[in-house]
Amino acid sequence: MRVLLLAALIGIIGVVFVFAQGNSSVVYIGHDKVAAAIDKGGPLVSGRDYAVSMQRRTSPGLVEVHQKETDTFYVIEGDATFITGGKMIGGHTTTPGQERGTRIEGGQTHHLSKGDVIVIASGTPHWFKEVSNPFVYYTVKVIR
Numbered sequence: 001m002r003v004l005l006l007a008a009l010i011g012i013i014g015v016v017f018v019f020a021q022g023n024s025s026v027v028y029i030g031h032d033k034v035a036a037a038i039d040k041g042g043p044l045v046s047g048r049d050y051a052v053s054m055q056r057r058t059s060p061g062l063v064e065v066h067q068k069e070t071d072t073f074y075v076i077e078g079d080a081t082f083i084t085g086g087k088m089i090g091g092h093t094t095t096p097g098q099e100r101g102t103r104i105e106g107g108q109t110h111h112l113s114k115g116d117v118i119v120i121a122s123g124t125p126h127w128f129k130e131v132s133n134p135f136v137y138y139t140v141k142v143i144r
Contacts, residue, residue: 038076038136051141056134063088063101063127070142071120073112078135080112080128088125103127112137 027045034054037044041056055073057080065088086107091099104127110118120126122144128135 041136049143051139051143053139053141054136055139056136057128057131058133058135060130061128063091063104063125065091065099065101065125066122066141067097067099068122068144069097070122070144071126072140072142073116073118073120074138075112075114075116076136076138077114078132079114080132080135081130082110082112082118083107083127083129084110084118084120084124086125101125101127103129 027047029044029052034044036042037054038056041054043051043053045052054076057078083104084107086104088099088101088103089105090102092101094100104125107125107127109129112118
């Protein structure tokens with residue numbers, strides 16, 4: 001029952017997001033596709049100025065900085081130590097507007113758990129320093 005409620009919530013959030021972006025069409029994502037994405041991670045829908053996906057982490061990641069993307073994460077399962085801000089160490093450009101690094105000096109530590117939402121503005125270093133296995137979260141990227 002919880003998975004169905006979550007799937008409905010995600011679908012509603014996605015539709016509201018599409019309308020909020022001023023697009024003239026509606027994108028519907030059925031609960032089967034959402035449930036599969038929760039289980040394995042992966043994209044749900046994307047457009048010129050947005051992308052919606054499910055992410056599934058089993059280990060920490062690299063530091064990321066997106067120059068033109070604001071990330072919004074909604075935690076579905078697990079716990080993580082997430083660092084934002086500060087200075088990225090060991091950074092290099094991976095694609096235009098995207099940088100990756102090895103760690104963050106300084107910054108703010110957030111302890112993320114089920115039900116939390118965090119928004120990371122474009123240009124802000126962010127890093128999953130520690131994660132439970134699995135750590136599952138819903139991602140909305142707004143691209144400017």
